[in-house]
Amino acid sequence: MFTNIFSQYDWDQVKAAIYSKTTTDVERALAAHRRTLDDFAALISPAAAPYLEQMAHISQQLTLQRFGNTMQLYIPMYLSNECQNICTYCGFSLHNKIARRTLSAAEILQETEAIKAMGFEHILLVTGEAQQYVGLDYFKKILPILQPHFSNISMEVQPMEEEDYKALIPLGLHAVLVYQETYHQADYKLHHPKGKKSNFNYRLETPDRLGKAGIHKMGLGVLIGLEDWRTDSFFTALHLDYLQRTYWKTRYSISFPRLRPFSGGLPPKVEMNNRELVQLICAYRLFSQEIELSISTREEERFRNHLVKLGVTAMSAGSKTNPGGYVVDRQSLEQFEISDERSAGEIAAMLQQQGYEAVWKDWDKSFSQ
């Protein structure tokens, strides 16, 4: 289990090691044939900042070789904003006095129709954590409804048991995204004071349960803004490295959600500027040529346009972050404000202009049967 490895690392020591990286360490990492975790630490360190242009060139070349001139497109479908957790940064948090709703089977089909009309084949299902509304039984009911309509279904919901994942995979579940939010244990507790999510270790062991269940793909990440992003990213890479060795048949993706404003939320404790986000994206690519790197509509239009060529391999487009947001109930409460409001068609056109083909379908449902 990853917890055994995690317990051997101390947050403050890792942080100090990253911040003491030197130019020599960065140059060694850039020149390396195979890059280690220590090289990754050098590449995300402040010492690597002057090397950003060089990193971007290597990242672009590695990405092009592995993924070609393509960009995977996907769209989230928010199924519910019910939530029993308190998360200080989230619009769905329990203490927020908002109207809650969970989509019914009929409503899911209405949303599906709208999403299919935009061209999507890959969908990401999102919920809060509320056992009585969106527990295992709910997912067992709705996956067979969605499966005939999509080539590829991912979920970003509460952590579950290995047995639960094993029950959902044959129903068409392809990927699960579960972000640790932060690997800083004390801060994690501060941001998740109540609800099942307050259990740090249960969340930390979720990728292990997913790996054991034989999931095709899992997504990792931290919520950037809660803690020092360099240290959190090092722990993410450590987690990734362990998972790739242990669950070697699974594919992995990394996301970079930066805290976005929402009604009543706390401002980020740590700011990460655009230059630093590019550095992080390139560092991941240099560390792992095959990792999928995903960027959501949290990021703004012009910035996303430029990220296309720097290592990102998947983008969401035309997203709504509220349940029923596409047709059923456009005014329901959203999880966060999106920044890039362009339609899927506009994103595909932007990609084409840059010489990239939008990939709508990269899986076949027959593979999971």
Add this chain to the structure above:
Amino acid sequence: MQPLVIAGKTFHSRLFTGTGKFSAATLMEAALLESGSELVTVALKRVDMYDKGDDILSHLHHPQFNLLPNTSGVRTAKEAVYAAQLAREALETNWVKLEIHPDPRYLLPDPVETLAAAEELVKLGFIVLPYVHADPVLCKRLEDVGTAAVMPLGAPIGSNKGLKTYDFLEIIIAQSNVPVIIDAGIGAPSHAAQAMEMGADAVLVNTAIAVAADPIGMARAFKQAVIAGRQAFESGLATTHRQAQASSPLTAFLDEL
């Protein structure tokens, strides 16, 4: 150049091609036409098999292109057999490029699952072209269960590293009774020429063409390299010598005695 026959079908081009990683379907179509390729592999996961207007499939409607559906993405023999059956029904071809690489990092083929799936698919009447490691024994085992060819790799898929498995490819070619198609790792026309010179029956190229700055120009370069390499093989390459021939041979005295 001698034509190549696989499972009774004659190919005049020994350059097989892939359809991934292109920046646009129209560019893919133009590059593949330029390559002269007659066998084009398509990942089932990337296309909608049941939609004639599919963006990739609709650009492959040319009489010279024979479609070779591939099972990239499956992890087991069972999944591969199921996917191949759907492809046969939807795409109306019993040819299949069998790809089972459960490892998503290096995309290396699983020999155990591949052999099991090949055996099953041959029984079901498929023309099976399995993607495998450059493992001479495995290639013989696949031939024994009835595959129409073998497709050993030169280097990991997409790596463009060339014929890193050269010594094993030589053994495979030397002892194979079915065509040997070198797949994966061919990153430059010179690699393709080298493969043909050593006696490979064909090569399969994708990344090196799709990701080139000018995919059409690169397709033409590969076409020429494959022809040149094959012609060299058929013409009989002069043997290479490790050292110069001595002008005063050590054994010349034997003639003088």
